[in-house]
Amino acid sequence: MDKYTNRDHPDYIPGTFNIYSSQNLENGIIYESKLKKNSTGVVLIPQPSYSPNDPLNWSSWRKLAHFGLMAFITAFTAATSNDAGAAQDSLNEIYGISYDSMNTGAGVLFLGIGWSTLFLAPFANLYGRKITYIVCTTLGLFGALWFALAKRTSDTIWSQLFVGISESCAEAQVQLSLSDIFFQHQLGSVLTVYIMCTSIGTFLGPLIAGYISAFTNFRWVGWVAVIISGGLLVAIIFGCEETYFDRGQYMTPLTSCQSGYEDGTTLQNSDNTAVSRRKRHLDAKLSTPDAMGEKGVDVSETAEFEVNNEEEATIPETRELIDGSKEHLKSYPKRIAIFTKATNLKGYGFKQYFKYLKINLRMFLFPPVWLSGMFWGIQDVFLTFYLTTQESAYYDPPWNYSDFGVAIMNVPTLIGAVIGCICAGIVSDYFVLWMARHNRGILEAEFRLYFSIATAIIGPAGLLMFGIGTARQWPWQAIYVGLGFVGFAWGCSGDIAMAYLMDCYPEMVLEGMVCTAIINNTISCIFTFTCSDWLAASGTENTYIALAVINFGITAFALPMYYYGKRIRLWTKRWYLQSVNLRDGV
Secondary structure, eight states: OOTTTOTTSTTOOTTEEEOSOOEEEETTEEEEOOOOBOTTSOBOSSOOOSOTTSGGGOOHHHHHHHHHHHHHHHHHHHHHTTOGGGGHHHHHHHHOOOHHHHHHHHHHHHHHHHHHHHHHHHHHHHHOSHHHHHHHHHHHHHHHHHHHTOOSHHHHHHHHHHHHHHHHIIIIIHHHHHHHHSOGGGHHHHHHHHHHHHHHHHHHHHHHHHHHHHHSOTHHHHHHHHHHHHHHHHHHHHHOOOOOOOGGGBOOHHHHHHHTOSSOTTOEEETTHHHHHHHHHHHHHHTSOBTTBSSOOOHHHHHHHHHHHHHHTTSOSEEEOBOGGGOOOOOHHHHTOSOOOOTTOOTTOHHHHHHHHHHHHHGGGOHHHHHHHHHHHHHHHHHHHHHHHHHHHTTSTTTOOOHHHHHHTHHHHHHHHHHHHHIIIIIHHHHHHHHHHTTTTEEEGGGGGGGHHHHHHHHHHHHHHHHHHHHHTOOHHHHHHHHHHHHHHHHHHHHHHHHHHHHHSTTOHHHHHHHHHHHHHHHHHHHHHHHHHHHHHHOHHHHHHHHHHHHHHHHTTHHHHHHHHHHHHHHTHHHHHHHHHHHHHO
16 A cells, blocks of 8 residues: 555655555565556656556547647637637727727626636536537637627626637646546646647737738638637537446456555455554554554544544445456447536436536645635736737837737747746646656655746746836837746746646546636736726826736745645545545546
8 A cells, every 4th residue: 555646645745655665665575566657667647547548548530639738728718718808899880889889898707717616617527528618619619709799898898708718728627637547747748738828828819819800800700709719619519438437346456456456356345444454553653652642643643533534434335346457449430429417427417417516616725726726817907907008008109009019029938838838738738757766756735836046036027127128118129028937937837837736636627727727817807997998097107016916926835835745635625535535436
C-alpha cells in the first residue's frame, strides 16, 4: 500500500507524488513497486487499467486526434468570444447602438462563461464529456447567428450570452478530457498547448474578425462563426471519442499491489478494506505510546476515520473488479456515442445533478482554487484594459492607426503569450521532474509555483511600459515590447494556475476548474463594467500603475502558498477525500 498513490493510506497527502522511486516502505519492510512507469522511470499517475478502452491506454494517434479537436474547440471559442469588437463601429453608425451597450454585452459574456461552466459540469459526470461539447457548440452557433442578424441593442447583448456559454466547455470540460487521456507528469506540456490555443483565439480572433469586417461587412463576422460552428459540430459528432471511463471498476497495478495478488485474475475489491486498513493503523498507534500522549492517538486522524467510515459504510461491501485485459476494443459507434451513461447513473439523474452542483461548489473551500482563479482572472482583466486603451487611444494622433494597425497590436501580445506558455508549461515539466529527482523522487505540487517569479517581474513591467508609454507617447518599439511582456504574463500565469491546481487535487479536476472559471470570469465581468470609467477618472498612466501594483500583489500570493501549500493540502485532505467519496457515491 503506497501512501503516495493510494488515497486510503493514512499518510496520503493530495498533491504529493512519489514519481521516481521504484521502492515503497511499509511496516519497516522495503519492497519493489509493481506500479507502471514510462521508459524514463517516471511512475504513471494515475495508474492505467489493463483495458484497451481506458483512455490512458489509447494509442498515440487517438490521443493526438482527440487533443487536436480539444485544441481547436479552445481556440475557436476564445476567438468568437473576442470578435464582437470588430463590428462595434458599424453597429454604432448604422443602428445607433452605443459602445456602453456593447460593453455590457462583454460583461454578460463573462457571466455566461463562468456560471454556465457550473451548470453544465454535472452532465459530464452523468452522461459523458461529449454531450457538453455538442451543447456548447450548438449554443455558440445560435449566438453567432443572432449576432450576424443583430439590429437592436438587445441583440448585441443577449447574443453574447450564448457565445459565452459556448466557451464554457473550454473552461473546465477540455481540461477534464485532457486529464482523462494524459498522465500527471505530462499535464504541464499539455496545458501549454491549451493556453497557447486560448491565446491564439483571444489575440488573433479580433485581428481576423477585423479583416473579415473590412473586406466584406460586419455581419460576416457572425456568419463565418456560424459556418465554422456547423463544421465543428459535425466533427464533434463523428470524430470526438468519449473519454469517460470508470477506472474504479477495473484492476490496475495499484489495486493489485494493495490486495497482494500478483496475477490479479481473481481479485476481489472490498470497498470497506480501506476502513479496516485505517482502523488497523489506528489500533497499532493505540498500542504504541509516543510524544502525542499516553496512547499516541492523533485526534484529528481518529475523527477523519470516523467520518470516512460513516461514508464508506454506505457502499456495497464487496465488488469484483473487472479484468480489462479480457475486454475487446469498443466498436466505432460506441466510441463516438453522444451519450455515455455513468456507471452510477440512477434513472435520468435529476437528483444526482443537483448533488453534483453542491459538490462542485465545495471546491470554494480550497485555497489553491482561489489562487488559480485570481491568477487567471486578473490576466483577463488586463486584457480588457489594454484592448480598451488600444481602441480609445491609437486611432487618434499621434498614432493615427487604422483598424488593421490596432488589430496587429495583438501580435506582440500573442508572441509573448506563446513564450510564457512554453516557459511555464514545457520547461516547468522538466523542472518539476528535476526537482523531484533532487527530492528523493518526491514531487510536490508547489514546485510549479517557482515560475511565478518571472510573472511577478515581467507582468507589471509590461503594464507599466504599455500604459506609461501610451500616455507619454513613447516610441512604438517600447510599447510593443510592453505588450509582449503582458502576453508573457498571460500565458505563464494561466499555465501555472491550472497545472498547480490539477497537481494539488488530481481527482477533482472538473470541480476545481469549475470554481476557477467562476472566480476568473466574475472578476473579469466586474472590471469590464468599471474599465472605461476608471481610465476616464484616473487617466491612462495612473490606471496602469495601479494595475501593475495589483498584478504584483496577486502574483506575490504564490510565495506564502509555496511555503504553506503542503500544509494547506494536508488540512484540506479530509474535505478532499469526502468530496471524492461523495462524488463517486452519488
